[in-house]
Amino acid sequence: MSFFSWAWDWVIQRSNWNGQGSIPQQIVAHLGYSGLPLLIAALIAIPAGVAIGHTGRGATLVINIANAWRAIPTLGLLVLLVVLLGFSALTWLLPLVVLAIPPMLVNSYEGVAGVDPGVRDAARGMGMTTWQQVTRVEMPIALPLILVGLRTSAVFVVATATIAAYIGLGGLGRFIIDGLASDQYGPVAGGALLVVVLAILVLILFAVLSRLLVPAGLRTRRREG
Amino acid sequence: MMWSWIPGNGSQIWQLTQENIYLGVVPALYGLVLSLPLGILAARWRWFYPPVLTVTNILYAVPSLALFIALIPSLGLTNTNVVVALTVYSVCVILPNVVAGLRSVPDDVRQAATAMGYRPLRRLITVELPLALPVIIGGLRVGVVSGISLASVGQLIGVSSLGYLFVDGEQRDFPTEIYVGLFLVIALALACDLILVAIRRAVTPWMGERKRSAVPARSAAGEGAAPESTLEAVPQ
Numbered sequence: 001m002s003f004f005s006w007a008w009d010w011v012i013q014r015s016n017w018n019g020q021g022s023i024p025q026q027i028v029a030h031l032g033y034s035g036l037p038l039l040i041a042a043l044i045a046i047p048a049g050v051a052i053g054h055t056g057r058g059a060t061l062v063i064n065i066a067n068a069w070r071a072i073p074t075l076g077l078l079v080l081l082v083v084l085l086g087f088s089a090l091t092w093l094l095p096l097v098v099l100a101i102p103p104m105l106v107n108s109y110e111g112v113a114g115v116d117p118g119v120r121d122a123a124r125g126m127g128m129t130t131w132q133q134v135t136r137v138e139m140p141i142a143l144p145l146i147l148v149g150l151r152t153s154a155v156f157v158v159a160t161a162t163i164a165a166y167i168g169l170g171g172l173g174r175f176i177i178d179g180l181a182s183d184q185y186g187p188v189a190g191g192a193l194l195v196v197v198l199a200i201l202v203l204i205l206f207a208v209l210s211r212l213l214v215p216a217g218l219r220t221r222r223r224e225g
Numbered sequence: 226m227m228w229s230w231i232p233g234n235g236s237q238i239w240q241l242t243q244e245n246i247y248l249g250v251v252p253a254l255y256g257l258v259l260s261l262p263l264g265i266l267a268a269r270w271r272w273f274y275p276p277v278l279t280v281t282n283i284l285y286a287v288p289s290l291a292l293f294i295a296l297i298p299s300l301g302l303t304n305t306n307v308v309v310a311l312t313v314y315s316v317c318v319i320l321p322n323v324v325a326g327l328r329s330v331p332d333d334v335r336q337a338a339t340a341m342g343y344r345p346l347r348r349l350i351t352v353e354l355p356l357a358l359p360v361i362i363g364g365l366r367v368g369v370v371s372g373i374s375l376a377s378v379g380q381l382i383g384v385s386s387l388g389y390l391f392v393d394g395e396q397r398d399f400p401t402e403i404y405v406g407l408f409l410v411i412a413l414a415l416a417c418d419l420i421l422v423a424i425r426r427a428v429t430p431w432m433g434e435r436k437r438s439a440v441p442a443r444s445a446a447g448e449g450a451a452p453e454s455t456l457e458a459v460p461q
Contacts, residue, residue, distance in 0.1 A: 067370075070370045076388075
């Protein structure tokens with residue numbers, strides 16, 4: 001049997017859709033466990049990235065964070081915190097927030113730092129305050145990359161929340177981790193399929209968002225999203 | 226931290242380290258081998274690239290644990306499973322950089338080579354690919370570094386790597402083991418990264434120090450051709 005038939009057979013079983021720990025419950029839980037850290041990380045990373053891009057201060061730091069970020073094994077980080085501190089909101093939320101920051105930080109930075117200096121000068125020459133320059137000129141121009149950063153972090157958090165099931169977090173990863181522990185491929189495949197669908201829905205969501213939000217004049221140059 | 230644990234388990238740690246290197250590096254090399262022809266085609270035929278980019282973007286969004294699981298019916302709980310999955314990711318990372326690298330070759334360089342009598346194939350191999358190398362190696366760096374760290378997730382389906390130290394350390398409630406695993410994964414990733422930087426310097430002596438940042442950070446981020454050059458989706 002192929003992956004898809006295993007997954008599908010499990011997903012369409014009526015009993016998996018009712019009661020404690022059912023598919024709908026775990027989907028909602030997964031969205032919560034991904035959405036909250038993403039939101040917190042965005043509130044930190046995007047303003048910081050924009051500020052660094054605008055002032056140019058701390059740029060090397062951002063690049064180094066970006067490079068180091070990929071080397072961090074998330075499973076190791078999650079497991080370490082749990083062993084040291086026990087399972088709590090702190091031990092799953094903190095690593096997810098920290099790990100969701102770099103993509104948004106770097107892309108916001110790149111987006112703002114990449115704004116044409118001529119455009120910047122024009123904005124200043126028109127008498128805009130710094131705040132106006134940043135919010136009305138630089139951020140709209142940087143928006144496609146800021147959205148790429150958000151999307152990257154969102155996809156990443158959805159995946160990492162799955163792994164966090166290993167340390168006891170709820171969500172779709174439960175089906176995978178519990179299924180692996182009890183040697184049942186059905187829920188493992190089903191859970192994996194649902195996670196993939198969720199990740200692809202996130203991609204589509206951001207494709208739509210960038211259609212709606214990115215100013216028309218910027219759209220043709222960048223095919224991102 | 227129980228330092229005495231480390232020498233007592235040296236041979237096992239070394240074994241796991243080797244497995245992790247294999248699982249991290251080999252897929253990246255396969256990925257490079259697959260990305261070169263695909264990238265050359267995508268750089269030649271413009272219509273070919275957008276669909277390829279869509280496919281790689283979608284594949285790259287698939288969480289690694291889910292991809293390992295999806296490969297179980299055909300490949301089982303084997304090394305090959307993880308190698309195939311990580312090869313998929315490394316193609317997603319390297320391919321856009323091959324295209325961006327080839328597209329970054331200035332037109333007048335290409336024309337000069339043609340005027341000197343270079344046929345397309347020779348021009349590609351002796352002029353365009355060498356000039357694209359820094360960007361391509363930039364993609365390879367991302368592939369190797371994320372491959373080494375992702376390999377540890379394979380432990381969840383029982384494929385041995387330094388991830389064993391995470392899983393075992395959690396079960397035994399033994400932080401030392403986890404510290405060692407974290408340190409080794411990060412150190413391995415950074416060491417491989419440095420090796421690739423050194424290789425890039427050796428093979429592109431004309432670049433000098435000035436354009437060092439041309440590798441992952443800036444390069445083609447603006448044109449959206451090499452999204453990985455800024456932090457693009459990374460599967461976990």
